Amino acid sequence: MEEDVEVSENLNNHLNYYQKEDQVLLAVDCIIFGFDKENLKILLIKRNFEPEKGKWSLIGGFLKKNENLDEAAVRVLETLTGLNDIYLEQIHTYSKIDRDPGQRTISVAYYALIDVDSHHFDGIQIDSAHWFDISEAPELIFDHNEMVQKAKARLKRRALSKPIGFELLPEKFTMRQLQNLYESILDKKLDKRNFINKINSLDVLIKLDEKDMSVSRKGAYLYVFDKDKYEKKVEEDGFIFKI
Amino acid sequence: MEEDVEVSENLNNHLNYYQKEDQVLLAVDCIIFGFDKENLKILLIKRNFEPEKGKWSLIGGFLKKNENLDEAAVRVLETLTGLNDIYLEQIHTYSKIDRDPGQRTISVAYYALIDVDSHHFDGIQIDSAHWFDISEAPELIFDHNEMVQKAKARLKRRALSKPIGFELLPEKFTMRQLQNLYESILDKKLDKRNFINKINSLDVLIKLDEKDMSVSRKGAYLYVFDKDKYEKKVEEDGFIFKI
DNA sequence: TTTATAAATGTAAAAAAAACACTTATAGGA
DNA sequence: TCCTATAAGTGTTTTTTTTACATTTATAAA
Numbered sequence A, B: 001m002e003e004d005v006e007v008s009e010n011l012n013n014h015l016n017y018y019q020k021e022d023q024v025l026l027a028v029d030c031i032i033f034g035f036d037k038e039n040l041k042i043l044l045i046k047r048n049f050e051p052e053k054g055k056w057s058l059i060g061g062f063l064k065k066n067e068n069l070d071e072a073a074v075r076v077l078e079t080l081t082g083l084n085d086i087y088l089e090q091i092h093t094y095s096k097i098d099r100d101p102g103q104r105t106i107s108v109a110y111y112a113l114i115d116v117d118s119h120h121f122d123g124i125q126i127d128s129a130h131w132f133d134i135s136e137a138p139e140l141i142f143d144h145n146e147m148v149q150k151a152k153a154r155l156k157r158r159a160l161s162k163p164i165g166f167e168l169l170p171e172k173f174t175m176r177q178l179q180n181l182y183e184s185i186l187d188k189k190l191d192k193r194n195f196i197n198k199i200n201s202l203d204v205l206i207k208l209d210e211k212d213m214s215v216s217r218k219g220a221y222l223y224v225f226d227k228d229k230y231e232k233k234v235e236e237d238g239f240i241f242k243i
Numbered sequence C: 001t002t003t004a005t006a007a008a009t010g011t012a013a014a015a016a017a018a019a020c021a022c023t024t025a026t027a028g029g030a
Numbered sequence D: 001t002c003c004t005a006t007a008a009g010t011g012t013t014t015t016t017t018t019t020a021c022a023t024t025t026a027t028a029a030a
Helices: A002-012 A069-081 A144-161 A175-186 A192-202 A227-237 B002-012 B069-081 B144-161 B175-186 B192-202 B227-237
Strands: A023-035 A040-046 A059-062 A087-094 A105-115 A130-133 A205-212 A220-225 B023-035 B040-046 B059-062 B087-094 B105-115 B130-133 B205-212 B220-225
Touching (some): B023 B069, B040 B175, B059 B069, B087 B144, B105 B144, B192 B205
Antiparallel strands (some): A023 A040, A023 B023, B023 B059, B087 B105, B205 B220
């Protein structure tokens, strides 16, 4: 039934102006970055359908008639994680003719940022999903490696110009964790004092009277990101977040 | 005939793995920036077909089976300008359900950079096309205004980090023209001496023994962009172009 | 009480960016 | 041919930002 409607809509509906044009399948694929207070991770799944069944892959899905691409990406992510409040951003659209040997498919890549620990999703919803350390991720199907490369580059750029990191951290975090995150994303060591000075000069963190005692004997103060303050700054004086 | 083949391929071919998925029309729309040595421009057309016939629009076209998106964008641009060596970059994919009242269409926006004068295209190939000063562009159909906004922001970012400007200038140009271009893109006045010092410190221009006498009595030295040197620098020492 | 460990802290030097004004070459007009 | 008007060309100082760098402190565990 559904298919009949589809054919009729696409080829026979007199309200359509573009009847002679080729149609394509449009997919979304999500590069899901996570952070566990130590290392940057990526969430991958083992494909359980053909083609390329059994190989590692990004999670993806096809765009449906009744949703836009952002909504499709949210849906796809919810299917995997059970979460629907995940930070998502569109990156690039991939269209090589034979990129998917199954059928001509164009794919819109999104990247997502998740705090691995504090979003304790109800167990990942697909058994074969696995968090890989970003440096230890396996080869992926199709052009998914290329997508991941681009997403990493984008993440790096955004980390330098937006307070993107706070999507990847628990609500309360230590300076060391924030620095670990930036070091993972930028893939280089940073000087501790300079980093703290820089962050403090941005004036968008609130230092709590609370310490995380789980790592050191002295304990480390916890901070929260002051989103309102950040947004007010951006609005009022075109504040530029720049690390 | 062609349509028969299409239906059969999409719905009946046993090599297709994704038969039950919805298909969509995929378009490309091009934000064509130009520069005439004075001002940043945008090339728009008056649509000569429904819907929204007669309104100003970006130039666009539908993706075909035998091409990828970059190729589609090149084809669309060639149709309009007769040129096929234009700098193009994908920006974003737009998918709001009712963005095109004609039919559900997803559109991939590209931006293009053209030197208005020295690419003297054989007259623009579509009569209704017109170069608008970027600040005087008319309202556009669908979500094209949004696309232009994003393209402008992207152009700004890229101008600060890549020698993008040289796509928009004639081969030989004066420092004043380069500064005009940057001022147009960044939408602010720059100090002449600081600008020249900055550009010279990048060391990617060749100063010619030739002057442009068309603007001042004194004449202004002409420069060319040393693309090889630029690329060698990027490769060898990760040279960062930053204005 | 001692010890081991990560946290917390500030300053000086170097580099980059911004502010700033006068001289020069030439065409065109007097 | 001399004068004038106009944009081109040129450096230095100040300010801001970035980088480099080492010691003390709080606490839990031994």
